[in-house]
Amino acid sequence: MKVLVINSSPKLDYRGRLLNALGDTDLIRAKPQYTDKLDDGNILDKISGLKPLPDGCLIIVNDHDRSTPTVRIVKLLREAGILVHPATFILATGTHAPTPGETAWKISGAESKDTLLVHNAGDEAQLVSAGKTSRGTEVVVNHALKSAKQVFTINGVEPHYFAGFTGGVKSLVPGLASKKTTAQNHRWAMDPGARIMHTTDNPLHEDLWEAANLAFSTQEVTTVQLVNHGSDILFVSAGFLRPAFESAKDAATRVYGLGLQERVDRIVSIVESPLDHTLYQAQKAMENAKHVLRDGGTFILVATCDQGIGTAAFFKRLQALGTPENVLKSLSFEDYQFGDHKAFYWAELAKRVELLYTGDLPQDVINSTFMRKVTVGDLVTLVNLWKSQGDRILLDEAGGYSAVYLQGN
Template identity: 35%
Template structure:
């Protein structure tokens, strides 16, 4: 547990610290989803083969809850459904994680996508950015696809959800690698879709899919469903993004001298996933300022590629220069880490060792109170993001 409150008397955050949190916004929850679900179920009534594409355990999507509701509406639903777990380039889920994803839902077939298994893949086309799109062949062997995912800020795709079920979700490794190379573009950032090359490449890849697609996309906060958007995948995504932008983006007047950013499960399990919160925190920080980053990383780094790259060089600028010339999948993580380290000093409270953190231009600390009190006593601005993985500060001045 890395809750910042535990470092202060009576578990109370000092009032001098400005907390920015989507949980403080008044957002009306929509609890009337039954009609939307019935509309999705109605699409499957006369079909024998339905493919459900669902997120892996690296996302907080309440998939099991949705599957349970669909099963209640049609007691034959699971008998016609195959489930494809969209792992992208992530590690394969464990048996425990699969149970967490599916709950009590028992499909007629369960397939875990493996991006490097060529026998699972079929070429669908080539995008205008010269990305050859290879997707799981099950997409062509079904009557209907239903994607179940969630919409939240994504640090280089703009938002999760929608098209990400296909690319990177069930795409081949090379297709993912080419797409993620566009993450080095400064337009590839949280909340931005208009000229984001990562998003545009993903959207173009989706258009190659000829099988009918229905979707169930959620906007959630702290494991509570705020609203659900069903139907056509692109229009549902657009409507969901409108709510997600309203919920997760928070205006900040003037950047802070010290930013404290905390990551919650499951994003805190590995640095590979937790890093997106660090990026969000950096949006709120002044150049030359400092960040205190709280993430347990109890499962380690999550990927050796970005660590190897960071630890190879002596300065963040060297990492930036090398990555731009020699991109491989995972290097975008190192690139963003180096960009933050060039802007701000990073301190981390984590289960990772001090040596490992030092190799990534970070310094390990066990108790942040002394540093925080220094900032309080000097009257400098402090901002705290208790839900850094989904909180996107937007500087309005300074």
């Protein structure tokens, strides 16, 4: 199957139209909780304890599917005298499509004196074996990581629906891992312990750290871990990887977490950029909020999806199996194939609630994902109807980043 791309010019502003139409409507709202953001002086103070990076240091940065303000951090590292020598930058794409060259230079912060690499999980020439974890994950990573003398990472930390959080070790694995390694690790997403904002006793999260340590000792990795909302940097933790990540994940919980005392009847989730570009990424908004939606409720996913489906393995599974019941019967940990966890989660939600979609994807595609397409006007009418019925409605203004949970769970 070819990846579907929707050419929508200009890109429709679903977010603006919806928020304008709903105005100050009395809804439960999920959005990032912060009043202050860090200026450059604050960030320089935070990174001042880092040692200068040696010549040729491998610097791992995020790809175009993440909102990390990498260029700003790199600029400040140079200003602080931490990044002086030529370095090797590598974009940790994971299993995403490799970032095109011009875009890679633009988002990496690399200069002409530096070397810039873009990881490709499917390019065998880039990959080398590093061993096997105790859970059976065969660790194959980019040879630049395995041969590095010093590793430095820049990453954003946000809630993640099965890894617990983004950031941290994910720069190394799956960021610089093979597709096979990622698939073997991601089968653990089928385990109940793989949960949003949970890292203790999370088998997938623990397997990531073990896998990364086979490729390069994470105790020797230095880093800048940050919490950001778009271009706003809200928190920075610099130093060795594990403690910096632990500090940043606590901050991410404060910024993006929202605890409710009881379930809601409807969720309207407006997916934030860049997660709104593909259905593959937009699903994170569903997973991050579904736990507070009652059985028989309604989830509305608002995402332009101007770049189509994205990585299509999960979509093929939904399309081939045809019904949520068939998906749930057919997919398992034992017979896991790449993307099955996404298809399984999708079908699980579709079986217990109504799924609606507002965006650019055509109806036939939406039908294959067990959703019904509605316009912005239809959606506003529905919200007003639900309000008149006394329904509890959650409006997630930061879909894919917010993490909404039931207090006490």
